[in-house]
Amino acid sequence: MQVPRYTSYPTAAEFTPAVGCADQRRWLRDLDMAEAVSVYLHVPYCRELCLYCGCNTKRALRDDVIGAYRTALEREIALVSDSLPASLRIAGLHWGGGTPSILGADGLASVMAVLRRYFVFEPGFEHAIELDPRYVTSLLAASLNELGVNRASLGVQDVNPRVQVAIGRWQPMQDVAAAVLRLRAAGIGNLNFDLIYGLPLQTVTSLRKTCEIVAMLSPDRIACYGYAHMPRLKANQRLIDEKTLPGVEERTDQAGAIAEELQRHGFLRIGIDHFARPDDALTRAAMSGRLHRNFQGYTDDSRETLIGFGASSISRFRDGYVQNLSDVPSYVRAITDGRLAAARGCRLDAAEKQRARTIESLMCAFQADLDVTAPDMELTEELALLQPLIKDGLVRVEGRVVTATDAGCQVVRVIAAAFDPHTRTDPARFSKAV
Ligand SMILES: C[S@@+](CC[C@H](N)C(=O)[O-])C[C@H]1O[C@@H](n2cnc3c(N)ncnc32)[C@H](O)[C@@H]1O
Numbered sequence: 001m002q003v004p005r006y007t008s009y010p011t012a013a014e015f016t017p018a019v020g021c022a023d024q025r026r027w028l029r030d031l032d033m034a035e036a037v038s039v040y041l042h043v044p045y046c047r048e049l050c051l052y053c054g055c056n057t058k059r060a061l062r063d064d065v066i067g068a069y070r071t072a073l074e075r076e077i078a079l080v081s082d083s084l085p086a087s088l089r090i091a092g093l094h095w096g097g098g099t100p101s102i103l104g105a106d107g108l109a110s111v112m113a114v115l116r117r118y119f120v121f122e123p124g125f126e127h128a129i130e131l132d133p134r135y136v137t138s139l140l141a142a143s144l145n146e147l148g149v150n151r152a153s154l155g156v157q158d159v160n161p162r163v164q165v166a167i168g169r170w171q172p173m174q175d176v177a178a179a180v181l182r183l184r185a186a187g188i189g190n191l192n193f194d195l196i197y198g199l200p201l202q203t204v205t206s207l208r209k210t211c212e213i214v215a216m217l218s219p220d221r222i223a224c225y226g227y228a229h230m231p232r233l234k235a236n237q238r239l240i241d242e243k244t245l246p247g248v249e250e251r252t253d254q255a256g257a258i259a260e261e262l263q264r265h266g267f268l269r270i271g272i273d274h275f276a277r278p279d280d281a282l283t284r285a286a287m288s289g290r291l292h293r294n295f296q297g298y299t300d301d302s303r304e305t306l307i308g309f310g311a312s313s314i315s316r317f318r319d320g321y322v323q324n325l326s327d328v329p330s331y332v333r334a335i336t337d338g339r340l341a342a343a344r345g346c347r348l349d350a351a352e353k354q355r356a357r358t359i360e361s362l363m364c365a366f367q368a369d370l371d372v373t374a375p376d377m378e379l380t381e382e383l384a385l386l387q388p389l390i391k392d393g394l395v396r397v398e399g400r401v402v403t404a405t406d407a408g409c410q411v412v413r414v415i416a417a418a419f420d421p422h423t424r425t426d427p428a429r430f431s432k433a434v
């Protein structure tokens with residue numbers, strides 16, 4: 001069964017060109033200025049491409065191209081703020097990619113200066129960046145700290161040398177350890193790691209070892225994604241030898257082994273694919289029902305509005321989503337011409353908002369009380385779709401409360417999909433459920 005990861009509902013696959021710049025302008029104009037927002041900045045460049053990568057990124061061959069992109073980002077910030085009635089407050093900032101540090105310390109500082117010109121930062125705002133550990137020098141770490149970065153996500157993926165060769169990402173463990181030391185020495189104490197299972201040559205045994213080694217570096221959070229293999233969409237993935245990919249059963253075993261191993265090392269499981277220390281803010285959010293899901297995965301960020309800058313970035317408003325042009329030259333051209341870059345999106349009517357709340361609740365708490373998440377909807381057809389899952393012991397429905405059982409938590413995406421009318425038409429588009 002192929003189902004979305006539901007980092008949003010509707011998923012980006014449902015966005016259409018019927019929603020674009022005019023909606024973005026209206027939604028920006030109508031924002032409640034009393035509410036702080038989150039901001040996402042996308043940098044779609046890396047020094048080299050990893051074979052498994054499914055992100056919207058390209059290999060950067062020329063520094064002037066990166067410079068032109070940075071200029072476009074800065075112009076987009078000015079253009080977006082033109083549509084706002086006043087200066088918005090930013091309470092969370094996330095740099096993603098690609099590899100955002102490719103802008104260099106000066107480039108990052110320049111974008112920050114433009115953001116500060118048009119927006120007001122809340123004191124102590126969360127400032128996170130995705131980093132490739134192979135490029136974290138002491139100088140970069142110190143510059144990030146100076147810019148106010150207080151959380152870094154490092155792409156670790158797997159520490160096994162054979163796997164690293166097969167995925168085209170040679171990254172000796174010493175490099176990861178050095179990056180961690182440099183970041184901590186610079187004062188960036190909140191560290192997340194990304195791991196992937198389902199990669200070529202990975203086995204349950206190799207992944208247990210990876211978890212053991214990774215746990216020694218004591219990250220605060222670990223996100224553990226199932227490898228999404230989409231060779232038709234991603235040319236770099238065509239270089240992966242499919243014969244070396246683990247099958248569905250092996251993937252399930254690998255996901256289970258990782259969970260077991262990380263829990264043995266003191267991490268708590270958060271949602272479908274995150275792990276965190278017991279004293280981490282994400283754990284506290286999960287424990288108190290304040291966990292949310294956004295395009296970066298699980299988060300304790302409860303803000304309604306997310307403004308995305310950069311090629312392919314998605315903005316979320318109360319009444320819908322807009323996504324910028326994904327093609328970088330087209331994005332840069334639109335912004336250089338003084339136009340907003342929104343290319344697609346979707347509007348959320350009352351029913352879609354209730355479906356979104358239901359799916360987010362299932363993904364975050366493995367439970368949805370439909371009287372709370374979808375009080376105006378009967379959802380008879382959706383509840384009927386759950387029948388086979390109830391028979392298989394994966395879900396319980398008591399009154400209007402839908403709960404994934406322990407076995408069902410592993411396939412909560414399938415349970416969530418019952419409330420998503422879009423997946424019923426084309427389930428083949430989504431990556432593997434495990
Ligand atoms: C933008 S990258 C992280 C930062 C940096 N570029 C790096 O690689 O270290 C985001 C994360 O997405 C995950 N990822 C990328 N491609 C994936 C795929 N095909 N399947 C599952 N996870 C993937 C990886 O764990 C990666 O660390």
Ligand code: SF4
Nearest residue numbers: 046049050053097098
């Ligand atoms: S995994 Fe990170 S470094 Fe590798 S290609 Fe993707 S974004 Fe770039």
